[in-house]
Amino acid sequence: MFPQDIVKWLRSNQIASYAAHLAASKESVSSELRGLGVEAETELAHFYVHYGPCSVKGWYELDEVDTIADSTKYAHTELGVPENFLALSGVEGQGIILYDTKSGAVFDVEYGQFEQLRAGVLCPVASSVVGYLRWCMDKGSPPNKSLERTRGR
16 A cells, blocks of 8 residues: 555564564554544555554654544644544644544644644645655654754754
């Protein structure tokens, strides 16, 4: 489902014990995603089932699937994020990664941009999960994501 360069990058970031954990938990991850309204055939589901958030090295630290619900609830209630978004990260530095369940687009939303998001005028960083992974891959691997985030881009 993913292009070979993305697969190679994700696999190069995985540690053996994490890959084994993912292999053993495919059903529970799929179930958690269904509970969040994410269908099995989506890029997001493919990413979480086969590679997991620890395989992404770059801009943000993504949440494990079992914490997406809590981060999403916080985003909806405290930040005013529309209901069609899932929070793929907690609030780090000065922003959050959001996945639009309607379009599949991924947004990097900084404080001060939530009104634009609600108005539908904020542009996503990628129109798909694969595009987001490519965005992360292109950003490289900063040694401390939270520190890097606060320094600015």
